Amino acid sequence: MLSAAALLFGACCSNECQPADSAATQASNAEAVMNNILNRKSVRSYNGDTIPAAIMENILRAAMAAPSGMNIQPWQFVVLTDKSQYETIFEGNGNMQKFMESGAIVVVCADTTVTRPTRENPDGPAVTSPNPMWRDDVAAVTENLLLAVEAHGLGACWTACYPFPNTMAPVRKALGLPDNVVPYAVVPMGYHDGTTQPKDKWDPARIHYGRW
Numbered sequence: 001m002l003s004a005a006a007l008l009f010g011a012c013c014s015n016e017c018q019p020a021d022s023a024a025t026q027a028s029n030a031e032a033v034m035n036n037i038l039n040r041k042s043v044r045s046y047n048g049d050t051i052p053a054a055i056m057e058n059i060l061r062a063a064m065a066a067p068s069g070m071n072i073q074p075w076q077f078v079v080l081t082d083k084s085q086y087e088t089i090f091e092g093n094g095n096m097q098k099f100m101e102s103g104a105i106v107v108v109c110a111d112t113t114v115t116r117p118t119r120e121n122p123d124g125p126a127v128t129s130p131n132p133m134w135r136d137d138v139a140a141v142t143e144n145l146l147l148a149v150e151a152h153g154l155g156a157c158w159t160a161c162y163p164f165p166n167t168m169a170p171v172r173k174a175l176g177l178p179d180n181v182v183p184y185a186v187v188p189m190g191y192h193d194g195t196t197q198p199k200d201k202w203d204p205a206r207i208h209y210g211r212w
Protein backbone atom coordinates (compact mmCIF):
# COMPACT_ATOMS: atom_id res chain seq x y z
CA MET A 1 0.00 0.00 0.00
CA LEU A 2 2.76 2.35 1.02
CA SER A 3 4.77 1.61 -2.11
CA ALA A 4 1.69 2.07 -4.31
CA ALA A 5 1.10 5.45 -2.69
CA ALA A 6 4.75 6.34 -3.10
CA LEU A 7 4.58 5.35 -6.77
CA LEU A 8 1.48 7.47 -7.28
CA PHE A 9 3.12 10.41 -5.48
CA GLY A 10 6.23 10.01 -7.58
CA ALA A 11 4.19 9.85 -10.75
CA CYS A 12 2.31 13.01 -9.77
CA CYS A 13 5.48 14.92 -8.95
CA SER A 14 7.38 13.91 -12.04
CA ASN A 15 4.50 14.03 -14.46
CA GLU A 16 2.31 16.93 -13.48
CA CYS A 17 -0.40 14.58 -12.20
CA GLN A 18 -1.30 13.05 -15.54
CA PRO A 19 -3.62 9.99 -15.53
CA ALA A 20 -2.27 6.73 -14.07
CA ASP A 21 -1.96 4.99 -17.44
CA SER A 22 0.34 7.73 -18.76
CA ALA A 23 3.40 5.74 -17.68
CA ALA A 24 2.57 3.16 -20.35
CA THR A 25 1.94 5.92 -22.87
CA GLN A 26 5.23 7.52 -21.94
CA ALA A 27 7.07 4.23 -22.36
CA SER A 28 5.58 3.74 -25.78
CA ASN A 29 6.34 7.36 -26.75
CA ALA A 30 9.92 6.93 -25.56
CA GLU A 31 10.28 3.74 -27.57
CA ALA A 32 8.96 5.46 -30.70
CA VAL A 33 11.35 8.40 -30.26
CA MET A 34 14.32 6.13 -29.55
CA ASN A 35 13.51 4.03 -32.62
CA ASN A 36 13.30 7.18 -34.69
CA ILE A 37 16.68 8.45 -33.49
CA LEU A 38 18.45 5.09 -33.71
CA ASN A 39 17.04 4.27 -37.16
CA ARG A 40 18.12 7.52 -38.76
CA LYS A 41 20.84 7.02 -41.33
CA SER A 42 22.30 8.88 -44.27
CA VAL A 43 20.51 7.71 -47.40
CA ARG A 44 22.12 8.65 -50.70
CA SER A 45 19.90 7.00 -53.29
CA TYR A 46 16.24 7.84 -53.94
CA ASN A 47 13.58 6.73 -56.41
CA GLY A 48 12.68 10.22 -57.65
CA ASP A 49 9.13 10.27 -56.23
CA THR A 50 7.91 13.66 -55.11
CA ILE A 51 7.27 14.37 -51.45
CA PRO A 52 3.70 15.44 -50.62
CA ALA A 53 3.43 19.06 -49.45
CA ALA A 54 1.89 18.04 -46.10
CA ILE A 55 4.86 15.80 -45.33
CA MET A 56 7.32 18.52 -46.30
CA GLU A 57 5.50 20.93 -44.01
CA ASN A 58 5.78 18.45 -41.13
CA ILE A 59 9.49 18.05 -41.79
CA LEU A 60 10.01 21.81 -41.73
CA ARG A 61 7.80 22.14 -38.66
CA ALA A 62 10.07 19.69 -36.84
CA ALA A 63 13.14 21.58 -38.05
CA MET A 64 11.82 24.87 -36.71
CA ALA A 65 11.10 23.28 -33.32
CA ALA A 66 14.85 23.21 -32.66
CA PRO A 67 16.37 25.13 -29.77
CA SER A 68 18.40 28.24 -30.50
CA GLY A 69 20.67 30.52 -28.50
CA MET A 70 18.57 33.31 -26.97
CA ASN A 71 15.70 31.92 -29.05
CA ILE A 72 16.91 33.95 -32.01
CA GLN A 73 15.79 31.24 -34.50
CA PRO A 74 18.20 32.32 -37.24
CA TRP A 75 17.09 29.64 -39.69
CA GLN A 76 15.71 30.01 -43.19
CA PHE A 77 14.96 27.22 -45.65
CA VAL A 78 14.99 27.02 -49.42
CA VAL A 79 13.04 24.02 -50.72
CA LEU A 80 13.90 22.77 -54.19
CA THR A 81 11.96 20.16 -56.14
CA ASP A 82 13.13 20.80 -59.67
CA LYS A 83 16.06 18.86 -61.15
CA SER A 84 17.29 21.89 -63.08
CA GLN A 85 17.65 23.66 -59.74
CA TYR A 86 19.55 20.67 -58.33
CA GLU A 87 21.97 21.04 -61.25
CA THR A 88 22.61 24.70 -60.50
CA ILE A 89 23.35 24.22 -56.81
CA PHE A 90 25.57 21.18 -57.53
CA GLU A 91 27.57 23.07 -60.19
CA GLY A 92 31.16 21.83 -60.23
CA ASN A 93 30.50 19.38 -57.38
CA GLY A 94 30.67 15.88 -58.88
CA ASN A 95 30.03 14.29 -55.46
CA MET A 96 26.46 15.55 -55.53
CA GLN A 97 25.39 13.89 -58.79
CA LYS A 98 24.10 10.88 -56.83
CA PHE A 99 21.44 13.15 -55.36
CA MET A 100 19.80 14.05 -58.67
CA GLU A 101 16.89 11.67 -57.93
CA SER A 102 16.02 13.44 -54.69
CA GLY A 103 12.32 14.03 -54.14
CA ALA A 104 13.31 17.40 -52.71
CA ILE A 105 16.37 19.23 -51.51
CA VAL A 106 16.16 21.50 -48.51
CA VAL A 107 18.91 24.05 -48.19
CA VAL A 108 19.18 24.94 -44.52
CA CYS A 109 20.31 28.55 -44.30
CA ALA A 110 21.25 30.81 -41.43
CA ASP A 111 20.84 34.53 -41.00
CA THR A 112 24.19 35.29 -39.38
CA THR A 113 22.98 38.61 -38.01
CA VAL A 114 20.38 39.52 -35.46
CA THR A 115 18.44 42.75 -35.44
CA ARG A 116 17.03 43.86 -32.12
CA PRO A 117 17.24 46.63 -29.53
CA THR A 118 20.44 46.56 -27.48
CA ARG A 119 20.56 45.48 -23.84
CA GLU A 120 21.85 48.92 -22.89
CA ASN A 121 18.93 50.58 -24.64
CA PRO A 122 16.09 48.04 -24.74
CA ASP A 123 13.51 50.64 -25.78
CA GLY A 124 15.73 52.06 -28.49
CA PRO A 125 15.90 51.31 -32.18
CA ALA A 126 16.78 47.81 -33.42
CA VAL A 127 20.48 47.35 -34.14
CA THR A 128 21.93 44.68 -36.42
CA SER A 129 24.88 42.72 -35.03
CA PRO A 130 26.55 39.34 -35.67
CA ASN A 131 24.88 36.34 -34.02
CA PRO A 132 27.75 34.21 -32.65
CA MET A 133 25.54 31.13 -32.15
CA TRP A 134 24.02 30.66 -35.58
CA ARG A 135 26.11 27.57 -36.41
CA ASP A 136 24.91 25.74 -33.33
CA ASP A 137 21.31 26.67 -34.03
CA VAL A 138 21.22 25.48 -37.62
CA ALA A 139 23.01 22.24 -36.71
CA ALA A 140 20.18 21.49 -34.28
CA VAL A 141 17.68 22.39 -37.00
CA THR A 142 19.35 20.06 -39.48
CA GLU A 143 19.26 17.10 -37.10
CA ASN A 144 15.58 17.75 -36.30
CA LEU A 145 14.89 17.80 -40.00
CA LEU A 146 16.69 14.48 -40.55
CA LEU A 147 14.73 12.86 -37.72
CA ALA A 148 11.42 14.05 -39.15
CA VAL A 149 12.41 12.67 -42.55
CA GLU A 150 13.11 9.30 -40.93
CA ALA A 151 9.80 9.43 -39.04
CA HIS A 152 7.97 9.77 -42.35
CA GLY A 153 9.70 6.74 -43.84
CA LEU A 154 11.87 8.82 -46.14
CA GLY A 155 15.63 9.06 -46.28
CA ALA A 156 17.94 12.07 -46.31
CA CYS A 157 21.59 13.00 -46.20
CA TRP A 158 23.14 16.04 -44.52
CA THR A 159 25.70 17.33 -47.02
CA ALA A 160 28.17 19.98 -46.06
CA CYS A 161 27.89 23.40 -47.63
CA TYR A 162 29.25 25.83 -45.01
CA PRO A 163 32.17 26.45 -44.45
CA PHE A 164 33.47 25.48 -47.91
CA PRO A 165 33.65 28.52 -50.23
CA ASN A 166 33.57 26.42 -53.42
CA THR A 167 30.46 24.56 -52.29
CA MET A 168 28.67 27.63 -50.98
CA ALA A 169 29.33 29.82 -54.03
CA PRO A 170 27.03 28.07 -56.56
CA VAL A 171 24.33 27.66 -53.92
CA ARG A 172 24.48 31.33 -52.99
CA LYS A 173 24.34 32.36 -56.61
CA ALA A 174 21.58 29.96 -57.69
CA LEU A 175 19.34 30.79 -54.75
CA GLY A 176 20.02 34.52 -54.68
CA LEU A 177 20.89 34.55 -50.99
CA PRO A 178 21.48 37.92 -49.32
CA ASP A 179 25.03 38.49 -48.03
CA ASN A 180 24.05 37.94 -44.39
CA VAL A 181 22.49 34.54 -45.15
CA VAL A 182 24.75 31.48 -45.24
CA PRO A 183 23.81 28.24 -46.97
CA TYR A 184 24.70 25.91 -44.11
CA ALA A 185 23.66 22.43 -45.20
CA VAL A 186 22.20 20.96 -48.37
CA VAL A 187 19.84 18.14 -47.46
CA PRO A 188 18.66 15.91 -50.32
CA MET A 189 15.77 13.64 -49.34
CA GLY A 190 13.36 11.22 -50.88
CA TYR A 191 11.76 7.81 -50.96
CA HIS A 192 14.25 4.94 -51.00
CA ASP A 193 14.45 1.18 -51.19
CA GLY A 194 15.04 0.71 -47.46
CA THR A 195 18.33 -1.15 -47.83
CA THR A 196 20.52 1.41 -46.05
CA GLN A 197 20.99 0.39 -42.45
CA PRO A 198 21.68 2.67 -39.48
CA LYS A 199 25.13 2.46 -37.91
CA ASP A 200 25.48 1.36 -34.31
CA LYS A 201 27.57 4.10 -32.72
CA TRP A 202 26.94 3.29 -29.06
CA ASP A 203 30.27 3.38 -27.25
CA PRO A 204 30.21 3.50 -23.44
CA ALA A 205 33.95 4.30 -23.44
CA ARG A 206 33.07 7.80 -24.67
CA ILE A 207 31.18 8.57 -21.48
CA HIS A 208 33.02 10.11 -18.53
CA TYR A 209 31.18 10.27 -15.24
CA GLY A 210 32.13 13.00 -12.86
CA ARG A 211 35.33 13.98 -14.68
CA TRP A 212 37.53 12.84 -17.61
Ligand SMILES: Cc1cc2nc3c(=O)[nH]c(=O)nc-3n(C[C@H](O)[C@H](O)[C@H](O)COP(=O)(O)O)c2cc1C
Nearest residue numbers: 040041042043044095157158159160161197198199
Ligand atom coordinates in the same frame (compact mmCIF):
# COMPACT_ATOMS: atom_id res chain seq x y z
C1 LIG B 1 28.44 18.29 -40.91
C2 LIG B 1 28.17 17.09 -41.79
C3 LIG B 1 28.57 17.13 -43.10
C4 LIG B 1 28.31 16.03 -43.94
N1 LIG B 1 28.63 16.12 -45.26
C5 LIG B 1 28.35 15.10 -46.08
C6 LIG B 1 28.59 15.23 -47.47
O1 LIG B 1 29.03 16.26 -47.94
N2 LIG B 1 28.29 14.17 -48.27
C7 LIG B 1 27.74 13.01 -47.77
O2 LIG B 1 27.48 12.10 -48.54
N3 LIG B 1 27.48 12.87 -46.43
C8 LIG B 1 27.77 13.87 -45.59
N4 LIG B 1 27.48 13.78 -44.25
C9 LIG B 1 26.88 12.54 -43.72
C10 LIG B 1 27.94 11.73 -42.96
O3 LIG B 1 28.82 11.15 -43.87
C11 LIG B 1 27.20 10.68 -42.12
O4 LIG B 1 26.38 11.32 -41.19
C12 LIG B 1 28.18 9.76 -41.39
O5 LIG B 1 28.88 8.96 -42.29
C13 LIG B 1 27.46 8.85 -40.40
O6 LIG B 1 26.49 8.06 -41.06
P1 LIG B 1 24.96 8.11 -40.68
O7 LIG B 1 24.45 9.49 -40.96
O8 LIG B 1 24.32 7.08 -41.59
O9 LIG B 1 24.82 7.77 -39.25
C14 LIG B 1 27.70 14.86 -43.42
C15 LIG B 1 27.30 14.85 -42.08
C16 LIG B 1 27.51 15.96 -41.28
C17 LIG B 1 27.00 15.94 -39.85
